[in-house]
Amino acid sequence: MKKTAHAALEKLKSGGRRLTAARRAVIEALAEAEAPLSASEVLGILVKRGVGADRATVYRELEALSEAGIAVTVRFESRAARFELAGGAHHHHAVCVKCEAVSDVEADAELEAAERRIARRSGFKVLRHSFELFGLCADCR
Amino acid sequence: MKKTAHAALEKLKSGGRRLTAARRAVIEALAEAEAPLSASEVLGILVKRGVGADRATVYRELEALSEAGIAVTVRFESRAARFELAGGAHHHHAVCVKCEAVSDVEADAELEAAERRIARRSGFKVLRHSFELFGLCADCR
DNA sequence: ACCTTACTGCGACAATGTCGCATTGTCAAG
């Protein structure tokens, strides 16, 4: 089990949450994924591992992880929300519209500075933002 | 009817498309909206105006407008896709998480420059991007 | 071992689309 997964479990326990098989499996699935996963993808992984979990449980778990700040929700162009563990640094994604590959994109200092400028100009208090790139990856272009 | 709506209709006609009541009504609804609309919101407007249109028709129309480059799709945090006419300058949105108000955010030159830098660094060919702010508007903060 | 209550499974339901097919309506060629 990855360190990120371990840290996530600790964080959960200290929040009055319990440590169940389904929870552990969801966190591990996210920890081992190389791209944000949808609820149905998580469910598929659990099933493949013999951890029978209900659809509703997976949804509830992902929501709980998001609320606890352990996972973050990202939305690409498809309908389903996707989730990834929040362990690492703030970053964004580049999604290939042909092969669906997702790669992380480091947060650019200028980018975040632009966001703050925009916020100041508009009197808007930014709580979070999304910034995702859609196009062709190096292999597909 | 707004100029943008008129231009959109022209653009459609020159693409072999036909000019129907439903199409005109959908375009007008988008042209008069102050924020991107979901399919069900568009449908609601059509109904209120006495233009009976089927759900499927509205979805198909919005998809066609997007494909033709007449409308752009934006996704906020809710599940439904939203659409706005593409007439104006490239811009982004600030969405209030409390009152749901949406305001346009001018594209910041630095922001778009950061995007190009990111693309260059990663070998990724960017076709389009999303950048949306979520937080509290001036009234709600 | 027991109690509390977080968590789960089940099933019903809601929201958002998508699709095939028969019918209708546009529009331009004749």
Added chain:
DNA sequence: CTTGACAATGCGACATTGTCGCAGTAAGGT
């Protein structure tokens, strides 16, 4: 103006993505 091609529509069935209430289960502190 009529008419034919085919774009567009309505209808209905179905798929995906969630959400919710409730009764039963089980985690973990005592």
